[in-house]
Amino acid sequence: MAALYARAFDAPWETQWSAGAIRDLLALPTVAAMILGSEPALSGMVMAQAAAGEAEILTIAVDPACRGRGLGRRLLDGAAIWAAARGADRLLLEVAVDNMPARALYLSAGFRIAGRRRGYYARGKAPAVDAEVMELPLVPA
DSSP: OHHHHHHHOOSTTSOOOOHHHHHHHHTSTTEEEEEEEETTEEEEEEEEEEETTEEEEEEEEEOGGGTTSSHHHHHHHHHHHHHHHTTOSEEEEEEETTOHHHHHHHHHTTOEEEEEEEEEEEETTEEEEEEEEEEEEOOOO
């Protein structure tokens, strides 16, 4: 999963998630992951956390070679089903305002803009970029 994350986010400003950090998160009872493909060449993944009636996508990644095939939508749908099954009434995520493909995907999946975090994504020597907080209303299962 860490290798997929590195392929999907190759920009120098992205914080890389190590295999150990991913393993530690997945050890938590409130966190789950959905993967597409098989090691060593995963094509997509999403990690989400559910607690206190809501859920959050911690990260979602699709291998650049596999984009445009609907994998991101499948991952979002899987995360929403998982979150609703755990009683969440909304699914949250954050996205850089300049990540137009991801924003378009989230909006097409029914997410709406719920807020903004100024300067959320540090980009090394480049100016920090705002994050949009997006939410998808869910019907708890």
